[in-house]
Amino acid sequence: MKQIAVFLLFFVVVSCQYFDVKKTTSDAIYQEELKTFNWNEVDNYPSFLACESLQIKQEIKHCFETTLAKHISESLQNETIIVNQDVNDTIMLSFLISEKGELQINSIEIDSLTTHEIPNLEASITESLNTLPKIFPAVKRGQQVKTQFKLPIILKVDE
Template sequence: MKKSSSQDILNEELKAFNWTDVDEYPSFSSCDSIAVKQDRKDCFQNSLTLHIWEFLKQEQLTVTQDITDTIVLNFNLSKTGILKLTDIKMAHATRKEIPHIEALINRSLDSLPQVYPAIKRGQHVNAAFSLPIIINVN
């Protein structure tokens, strides 16, 4: 009979683990009192969306043609709570009309309240997620 080390057991468990399914989603302090996991996730996403949308609204964007688009923002959130925009998917017309939109969204993240990272088995973990945002400029 082969004796397994605790590291071997851990490595096998990590292979079988679904890291995309976290015990607790990332959060803001305003969402902490919500007990239901999905509702807490929705609170986090809605808070982040509203924060970015309010920031963009204050920028008073000027365009030569009306823009209505749903852009998809891809984020990485580190286990230390650092949120980083990794990619933006949008229509070509939106990128042409608002070429600095990525810089604006990155600036909006500078004023975010503290982000609490996702938790898996009591440990903070890195997380990646997408967030759709509706852009309507006329």
């Protein structure tokens, strides 16, 4: 019996370290949580009022990009553009949608030949973006966030 008591006492003394509860700080929990985020994805993409009825994330993104491209296209079609030669170019529009739904142009990549033929093209694109309907910002974990996009715009103008 004494041997069992000594064994149990030895077992309790040695095993105390297994009963220690390790405390974690809120900063450690925060750092672990940050590692689980995919910072390149949002829960909901930015959208226009016309896209609000859609539920699937990719459909909302497609609706947003299509509505934006259509608005720019219609705006450019309303302008009188005179060229000396045919223009067939793809313009890359890089922009940011703020957490307040404001569109900010980062860059507009236009070929030098296109710029030579249509010198006010960048101003026309900028003006068309200023007349966009209200944009609802992207959402990540219930918070409105900034998002950045690149949108190709195909430009075809015949003499």
